[in-house]
Amino acid sequence: MEKLQNFVNGEYINSSSNQYIDNYEPATGKVYSLIPDSNAADVEEAVKAAEAAFPIWSNMSKEERGDILMKVSTGIEKYMDEFVAAESKDNGKPLKLAGHVDIPRAVSNFKFFATAIQHYASESHYMEGVGVNYTVRKPLGIVGCISPWNLPLYLFSWKIAPALAAGNCVIAKPSEITPYTAFLLGKVLKEAGMPAGVLNILHGYGHTVGDAMVRHPKIKAISFTGGTKTGQTIASIAAPMFKKLSLELGGKNPNIIFADCDFDEMLSTTVRSSFANQGQICLCGSRIFVERSIYDKFKTAFVEKVKNSKVSNPTDPKAHLGALVSKPHMEKVLSYVELAKEEGGTVLCGGERVMLEGEYKDGYYVAPTVIEGLDYNCRTNQEEIFGPVVTLTPFDTEEEALMMANSTQYGLSATIWTSNLKRAHRVADEVQAGIVWINAWLVRDLRTPFGGVKSSGVGREGGWEALRFFTEPKNIFIKQ
């Protein structure tokens, strides 16, 4: 069976532990490769490599760094088919989705930050008759990037690209559940001429190698995307060490639908915002609030469309939904359907595991599930499920919709459907979220601040925000 390796100091190497973790293919439920079970000694080795590389990388001009990042971007494009197939196999997502969304976005992430850094200027503040302050921004040194399993290379590169563009050396850990495309990235880095030690990729569990990264005193910042509980653990270790922290955590996003919206556009986008990537995107709108006058019309049309969504093996070009990422995750999602029933909900469609045939019979497939009749305040409507499960709740007034939308501990994103411009602005202003889409969902501009409020995180990624995070400002005053 194939054994994956870490990528340290410009070379593929084994973990010093010589232990491996099974890597499952969600579509079949079978182990298909082995991942290094890395540990603190591997982090130490990666830190040494990064320390040696830092003076070289940080002293390169931003044009030189940008050129190498651009080559990483085109390198991923060169191996597009291999990356797409690997992402789909590792994660269970439809091949089509990996090919249209995941890998192209990883290409864009490197391209975007390769060029963004060329335009990144620091501020100056002139004090009339007194002097001038100018602010320089230096890379932090060695930084840690820890990413999740839902959008593996997409989110891995979303962190690494700005960190590298800003002149840092990076120790990066993909999720142990979806390590494969991060593993493949090593060969692209070599071909792009990335100096050894600049980007080091370690595989393994969060509580071992991830924890060792967070605790390492020479890793100056941690950029993390994943569950809110993990974010809390990381913050509790890193904050007393005064590390910079960027935490992009869970969501329980409201999708607020007013009667005056463009119904057809809203309907097709709402199917996508509910079930794209099997509902495993932190931005999915899992709580759908519908103005009462169109509630029944919406319910009928939505459930019909959802029932027509095809759950199939990821290589099926007609698949709308593939497999969930792991057996424990599938069990967690299904347990929430049971909870919803106990809490008085009615399952309008889905609600069960889908059993495919042949080689896919043990895969982790769940039917897209729509539930109604729940209190906005119950656990099903308050806790992150992170799967293909949405709830429908009617509302009578804008105030009621906002009260329910804002009732969770989360505040990542929100979607509002209305043709009333004043209301759109008003609701967008009042809804507690870091990202709001009006009459749209997941339209992304990589320049915009990305992140959440409340328990959805700390800090922002994207554009200048990411470059600010990965640099330390120093203000210098010079007397006139």
Ligand SMILES: NC(=O)C1=CN([C@@H]2O[C@H](COP(=O)(O)OP(=O)(O)OC[C@H]3O[C@@H](n4cnc5c(N)ncnc54)[C@H](O)[C@@H]3O)[C@@H](O)[C@H]2O)C=CC1
């Ligand atoms: N982007 C998001 O909002 C995501 C949210 N989740 C939510 O979190 C729940 C749990 O999923 P998990 O796979 O367990 O996510 P997780 O938060 O445990 O994993 C994310 C990353 O953090 C690492 N990690 C875990 N514990 C760590 C620690 N103590 N120190 C350093 N790194 C650590 C993992 O190895 C992985 O690379 C999901 O059911 C979902 O609700 C999960 C993935 C992404």
Ligand SMILES: O=C(O)/C=C/C=C(\O)C(=O)O
């Ligand atoms: O940057 C994006 O476009 C999407 C990011 C999504 C996540 O962070 C997530 O699902 O965890």
